[in-house]
Amino acid sequence: MLIDDFLHKTQALLTAAVFLLAVVFSLNYAPKAQPRPPKIVLQSHQLAIDTTNYYDYLRAFSIPLLAPEQGEWRYYHHETEQSYAHYLLEEPITITAQRNKIYVLPLGDFSVDEKKLLTTTVDYLKAYFSVPIVLQTALPLAVLPATASRQRSTWTQYLTTYILNEVLVKNLPTDAATYICLTNADLYPEASWNFVFGQAYLHKRVGVWSLFRLKEYDEKQELVWQKSLKRVIDVAAHELGHSFSMRHCVQYECVMNGSNSLEEGDRQPCLPCVECIAKLDHATKITNLQRLEALRHFFEKEKLVKEAELCATLITQVRKYEWLKTYYTYKALRM
Numbered sequence: 001m002l003i004d005d006f007l008h009k010t011q012a013l014l015t016a017a018v019f020l021l022a023v024v025f026s027l028n029y030a031p032k033a034q035p036r037p038p039k040i041v042l043q044s045h046q047l048a049i050d051t052t053n054y055y056d057y058l059r060a061f062s063i064p065l066l067a068p069e070q071g072e073w074r075y076y077h078h079e080t081e082q083s084y085a086h087y088l089l090e091e092p093i094t095i096t097a098q099r100n101k102i103y104v105l106p107l108g109d110f111s112v113d114e115k116k117l118l119t120t121t122v123d124y125l126k127a128y129f130s131v132p133i134v135l136q137t138a139l140p141l142a143v144l145p146a147t148a149s150r151q152r153s154t155w156t157q158y159l160t161t162y163i164l165n166e167v168l169v170k171n172l173p174t175d176a177a178t179y180i181c182l183t184n185a186d187l188y189p190e191a192s193w194n195f196v197f198g199q200a201y202l203h204k205r206v207g208v209w210s211l212f213r214l215k216e217y218d219e220k221q222e223l224v225w226q227k228s229l230k231r232v233i234d235v236a237a238h239e240l241g242h243s244f245s246m247r248h249c250v251q252y253e254c255v256m257n258g259s260n261s262l263e264e265g266d267r268q269p270c271l272p273c274v275e276c277i278a279k280l281d282h283a284t285k286i287t288n289l290q291r292l293e294a295l296r297h298f299f300e301k302e303k304l305v306k307e308a309e310l311c312a313t314l315i316t317q318v319r320k321y322e323w324l325k326t327y328y329t330y331k332a333l334r335m
């Protein structure tokens, strides 16, 4: 009995020692607990987006314009806002089943660089408007009469209103949603103006823009491709926007902002703001997401990195909206 008692006591002592050792070991060697990641709780204002209005959601990503400074377009031109509702009241030009193409007429004798700018711009317009672009055979500047031009110190300028009314309006193809002319000559809209980058009518389906002041050369007289291309396509989108009845945008930073100089144009974004997205969606019958995907592909191909990144950011925002809308629809169905 004594031996049994002794054995029981020894076993109990050994068990207690092992337990104590285990506690000491776990205190010393157990990995320290990692701090928990903070729990993300969306605030009500972050969830309460109006998923019934896509454009109200997009409005948060448009940047309101600041007061204009001396030298800028809006400092001298006091234009009123054309909201989406106002635009619709003006019975805007749109792509229709019958008028479903954009025609581009080159005017002048284009250099190799200028031809490349022209064909790349046609690719851009295809992405931006998602319709077939018909590139016509170039016309020589000699088709314009002397009364539609004036002499500057070393070059000749051509009158936009003659090109618009006599060359484009009178030859508008029957399937053209809009008909736009690209020239390498300098332009002026009326005698009192020094020059103009481009001009378009809001309801006659025509517009004209010029490469003359948009090209940039380096010290070796080689074209600075990306900068020149960016300017040409921005003016193309802007003038074509006018030919689809979109007025100058005075509310947000936007490709439809008026511009007085190259510097001002270079500061402006390459994409439309929310009001102008709504107008473009209406005019082209494609979605903003389709346009952004096509433009991102174009910008990546042309190595316009900043513009491609901007498209990618906006695509993410639009996809987030679609995800939230699906989520809320699902939640509403389950209630």
Ligand SMILES: [Zn+2]
Residues within 6 Å of the ligand: 238, 242, 248, 257, 258, 259
């Ligand atoms: Zn304009």
Ligand SMILES: [Zn+2]
Residues within 6 Å of the ligand: 249, 250, 252, 253, 254, 255, 256, 257, 272, 273, 274, 275, 276, 277
């Ligand atoms: Zn705008």
